[in-house]
Amino acid sequence: MTPEKIVENHKKYVLQSWSKQGNLNPIPVAKADGIYFYDFDGNRYTDMSSQLVNLNLGYGNKAIGDAIKAQVDKFCFVGPSYATEAKSTLAEMIINLLPDSFGKVFFTNAGADANENAVKIARMFTGRNKVFSRYRSYHGSSFGAGNLTGEPRRYPLEPGIPGFVKFFDPYVYREAIDFASEEEATKFYLTKLREQIIYEGPDSVAAIVMETITGSNGVIIPPKGYLPGVRTI
Ligand SMILES: Cc1ncc(COP(=O)(O)O)c(C=O)c1O
Structure with missing residues (x-):
């Protein structure tokens, strides 16, 4: 198939996620090796994101390929x-x-259904229903994980599942308050979270779901003591 035909078919038949379908212009990928992939004109691209962090061990990793082949030969x-x-x-x-x-x-098959199942397990284990997650977060786009997600990609799912409560990340860099130290910031955000849990009803909270370092919504590293503090709460 020519690269032009690959792109034409993609634009015509593939529903590309998170994209306006009219403006698609994908690079047709011809081959890949290590940290590089190549288009059909021989242009080499250095893959700085390992394809959504799915290929951290590189394209064409022989050990992985051999293990997959060996398993397929035994049973799929x-x-x-x-x-x-x-x-x-x-x-x-x-x-x-x-x-x-x-x-x-x-x-599980992927991140979204891992999170869906984690929520189900937490609800069954605790007998409680509310699940806290943060506004600046992405946890997947299936229905349950999409309700955990805090950023605008959750909007199409609204009004959403009852009991999914959002709180704010410790985004010190963008906060209107000028904290004297990381510890002071941590104290502020933990106090707010604690207060929100009290007003939601502490006995109704099954789980708090967080990215330890917020990924696709800003690479937000929490201030010192924040994560242990959330666990203590
Ligand atoms: C932090 C985080 N959680 C969950 C997911 C969802 O994972 P998946 O796309 O494998 O369902 C992603 C995907 O980008 C993610 O970045």
Whole structure:
């Protein structure tokens, strides 16, 4: 297929997410290797974002390709009630990297359904319904994760799911208040969060969902002590 035809088909048949469909102009990608991808004219692009952080180990990573091929040759899929070497080995590796409070891994397809399931588990475990998340956040765009999301990409889902409560990030750089120190900022934001939880009804809160460092909404690093403070609350 020619690059022109690839782009033409894309524009005509592919519903490209988060985009005005009339203005699409995608680069047709011919090949990729390591940190680079190439178009059909031989132009080389350095991929500074690892394709939405999905390819942190690089394009064409041989170890990953070989492992995928080996598994496909054995079997591609078995249902969740069957044990497989790949699944049980990976779960053990992940748990061994985590603090002791983590017991098991629930495998999902992507971030959005991981978050959907985390909310369901929190609600079932606590018997409570409210879920706090922050305005400057993106947690996915499926219905539940899209309701967790705080930034404008949640608007199409409104009026939204009852019990999804938003609070403000500690965005010290843009805050109207001139904090003397990170600790002072932390105290301010934790006080506000605590107050909001009290007024929402502390016994109704099942979970607080946060990006530890806000990603696509500004790379906001929390001030010192903020994350442990939220956990304490
Ligand atoms: C912080 C964060 N959470 C969740 C998601 C949703 O993940 P996925 O697109 O894999 O569903 C994203 C995706 O960009 C994300 O950046």
